[in-house]
Amino acid sequence: MNRAIAMADEGRGTSLVEVREVVKTYSTSEGPLPVLSGVSFDLNAGVSLALTGESGSGKSTLLHLLAGLDRTDSGSIRIEGTELERLGDAELSALRRQRIGLVFQQFNLIPSLDVRSNIAFHARLAGRLDPSWRDELVERLGLSGLLNRYPEQLSGGQQQRVAIARTLAMRPILVLADEPTGNLDEASAASVLALMLDLVRASGAGLIMATHSLRIAGQLDRRLHLSAGRILAC
Amino acid sequence: MLTVALKALLSHWVRSPFQLTMMLIGLSAATALWSGVQAVNSEARASYDSAASQVAGERFSRLEAPDGQDFDEENFIRLRRAGWLVSPVLEGTTILQGEAVRVLGVDPLTLPSGAVSVDPAAPGRLGAFLSRPGLILASADIAAKLSGRIPQTIETSEDLPDGTVVADIGLAQMLLDRPGRISRLIVASEQRSGLTALQSLVPELELRAPAAANDLARLTDSFHLNLTAFGFLAFVVGLFIVYSAVGLAFEQRRPTFRTLRALGVSTATLSGLLVFELGVFALVGGALGVVLGYGVAGLLLPGVSATLEGLYGAVGPQSLTLRPSWWISGMALSALGVFAASAQGVWTIWRMPVLASAQPRAWARASRAVRLWQAGFACVFCAGALILLQVGNGLLAGFAVMGGLLLGAALALPLLLSATLEGLRRLARTPLTEWFFADTLLQAPRLSFALMALLMALSANVGVGVMVSSFRLTFNAWLDQRFVADVYVSARSSEEGDRLFAFAAPRVQEALPIWGAEARLGDLPGEIFGVAVSASYRDHWPLLEAVPGAWDRVETGGEILINEQLARRRDISPGDVFVLGPGWSARIAGVYSDYGNPEGQALVEISEFRRRFPDAPRLRYAFRTREGDTDAFMRSLVSEFGLPSEAIIDQAQIKAVSRRIFEQTFAVTAALNALTLSVAGLALFASLMTLSSMRVSQLAPVWAMGARLPGLAGLELLRTAGLALLVTLAAIPTGLGLAHVLLSVVNVEAFGWRLPMHVFPGDWLQLGVLSMIVALASTLIPAQRLAYMSPSVLLKVFTSER
């Protein structure tokens, strides 16, 4: 997708995500470790954004902050205009339950539940399971034959496809993905990624994906490069 | 290389001090309870042994006068000269320098070896023992008191019960002032053939089989088996802790193992190192366990002694000596425990390919097949127990039935739990409840050992609780019935007894003599009592079984009443004729319950008693006072008649004493019960703690999708409480089964009486709450950890390289 279209997308509506001067420092045994040192950007609904950078550049931390799994030291993050810093734990949890879908590199699934229940789980938590949409996802992700299996009985690619189905089944407004194909071989990574981008686009949700692969980043609408906790270039 | 590899392995423990602590606690708790109980048992046995054998000849056949009195030593010479290998013993009590001393006189030259717990013929002792003034062997207390105050040399012997000395028979005759007399002759077990029969050589003496000691051993064996069973239960429960700690350590170190293997450490070396590591743990845990066990034994010992003395009249152990055998057995047990708990782990390492996945798999999920197998074994155990209950008899069979029941129930538990949880999960309507049950179902097999331990501990609790309550109820009712008189008095001599009777008779409603004599009932030791049949007896004396008009038959028909113990031991019932002794057989009119008495007993009419035992002391009387006159009558006994007040006991006092003995009897069982339950709690705690670190990856996705940590922690508590509740529900029928076995098999064998079962459901509620508290207490720390877990810990799950 070219820059022109990206600019056009940005103008399409109000910002889904607004990140302003976010700073995050972890305290370690060797002293404070600055991870994010003033990061700002916006994202509109329906747009996909790649976060690239080396290991330790703060990609994952930024995603966690966006998901409300962790808190900023300073700066602000707004999602649909709501400032996360103002929300309590209960409201952050509700935000995740209702609005945000997460796909991680690993351990996305609940080991005690079978694939069918895993796919429905987040949507049911959000209280809006749409069976036809779920069935469509199952169909498109090629999971029909796996519904009765348990996570430990699936390959890495299958697990990630289930995670995507689960995330999209609850119709999030924002999907956050952290190296979703990092554990997969090239072929399955490509197919999982293609499916994911396709489906996110079809659902109209915003997508932020952390990845170290420039090739993957190239398939997304926008790209931000993080280095030493700052955005270097777009 | 070995050191480097070992360091790598051991570093795990440095980094997980909690696991290390749990394992050592589990190991030492298991060893401690087991070795503590064993220590108490062996102390008690040692104390009977010394008690039994210092009575010299309890283990041998012996010749005694029928009345148990002394006889002339000339019998000894006559038998020796006829070729019989017999050895004289004189036994009696005397006052030496103001100390009451039990003197046992023996002839070391003819004493069969093993007849006395000390060996007076030991080299270095014999000459002095036989010389005059002589040497005496004394128990430690007597040695301390008499040393230097009597002309004899005193040698202390640890093997003698308190208050006892062993001396040459000649010296004993002098000390006891019974020259030329002996109490009995020990008959050596090996005699040559062709000897003249004993009856014709010493017709006035009776040959007695070495039975008395066996009786005591048989009676107390039940008690020790009881303790052993509990000790073993506690040991098994403790092993679960070790199992969970060792299992986790193996799981978590799989990457280390793989790396070591990849770096060229052979499987054999690795296994060897692990075995070495486990050996060190066994050593440390075992040593701690033995020391703790010493403490446990010290704690239990007074109760055990009280029980043994109260219930069996046996001399209980008074002090604890740390015997080397404990160290050995404690260490061996600890090693056994460690290796049993870690066999699976070591086996896995042995078979693990070098390139096996380093990702820690969750513990092997107990598949359906495993659960079915367990259930199959459970059925086998339960069926075995039921069959044994029908066909087996004896104490050991009773305990085997109990063991079968417990194991069967424990093995059936996982299937029961999974079926229940599966059902509940189907009923679940919300995703979180569904997840909750699904997740519990996943956890249950990992907790199953701890839950089985809890089940066993709770079942034992229910069973013993029902037994003790039933016993208490029956016993109290019996006490109220049986002690009908208001005042019980002991005179100091028969003559005083006669005067007492004359004094009291006009002052009370009824004066009842209670004259007894020790006698042999058939071939069992026991007592015969003479009673004046009166309304008091007719109305109050509790008879279990009787022929019609039993009391009339006793009063006028020369029939007798016997206690339940005698009836069961001899397998006789009312209407049968029982041979009491030479030339005396009587029909049995009834059987009465006689709780708390180890020996057989018979009641006969008082005039019959006087005819049979003209010399029996007439010392004890029971008086029914006139309404409200008890205190006045007791005062008159002291002030007018001149009895010391300690010779008079009123009914309330005697009941109080009886109840105290009763409570002591079960104090030890209760203490062990509590200990077992706490170990089970510890096992649960250890399992939950070790699971909690593995659970992060299971909880993280749920949390990431918007479930809150405090809520999840609450669910953890709820889960454990729910499991505890399920286990308690399963424990109640198991416990009732145990109670049935205890009441109708074990008690009958052990004590000689059968008790009706009384059930107190209120107790179970209490137990349910207790188990819930144990469960919640064991979850509290893991749950609290979860509630306040830093997000970064949870986030690591999704990102960190594993």
Add this chain to the structure above:
Amino acid sequence: MSVRCLFLCLWLCASAHAQGFAGLGAPAKGFASPVRGGELSFPADHGAHSEYRIEWWYLTANLEDSQGRPYGAQWTLFRTALTPGEGGGWSDPQLYMGHAALTSRTDHVFAERLGRGGTGQAGVRTSPFGASIDDWSMKSLAAAEADPLSHLELFAAGPAFSYRLTAKSDRPLILHGDRGYSLKSASGQASYYYSQPFYKVTGEIELNGRRTKVSGQAWLDREWSSQPLAADQTGWDWFSLHFDNGEKLMGFSLRDSANGFSSGTWISREGRGIPLSRNSLKAIPLAYTRVEGRRIPTRWRIVLEARRIDVTLRAINPKAFMKTSAPYWEGPVTISGSHPGQGYLEMTGYE
């Protein structure tokens, strides 16, 4: 033959030492000591000498059944005193120990009895003569004018054997050494020692349930003393030999850290005892047997040049070991060589 006293000493020694009694190496306090020239008088000296510490009545018999199978029988009563003199009842310091054994080529069975003198369980009386412990006895059947030891009846029994033997002799008692004063070491320890080696024996033995009539010859030793051996004496070998020509030989050799001490008495057919000069008797072990974990010589060469005796002794049963309170080897032997015959061999102190 005071060497035999060592048993009793061994048996009681430890007791005495541990209890701080006078060491037995020194002349026994309070006890009488044998004196050279002290005349023995009979029948009084057949009885117990309670003022001496140790004493025994020791009979060994070489027997055979109608098929010519050899047997050995031993009947021994030891006396030892805690203190000199007698006391009544249990406080009597006179202790007795009986040893009895029956030996065949294949079996060796024995028994031990202990008892006190004062109670009547054990003791020795002089008229009529009788020594006994429990039901074991050595009783005189001799006519009033004859020596009481000239005709004896013996009985002993254990769990696996019993025997009843009658022993008769028509020859005189043999007094060893200087009229019964027998020197036992270079340092002067001595005992009173006499024997009756000329018994003809008949009787019945019962071994493992089988009764057998037997006959043969026997040797009685009587000895008492108060002095034990020197501390460096480790054991001894003692022989009582009946030669087929009617002559007898008693010999003993004490083993010590130096050259040892041997002596004995040669006895003529008629009953004349001639003491051997010191160390003229040579006893050389030829073959050993392992018995009860010990290495014991069970074949010997005995040489007495003065009498031109050079014989070999062979144990009838090399396993004739007495596993009693004080263990020793005692059993019958056959004699071959210059003077064939039979006899008894006793050995102590082999480890």
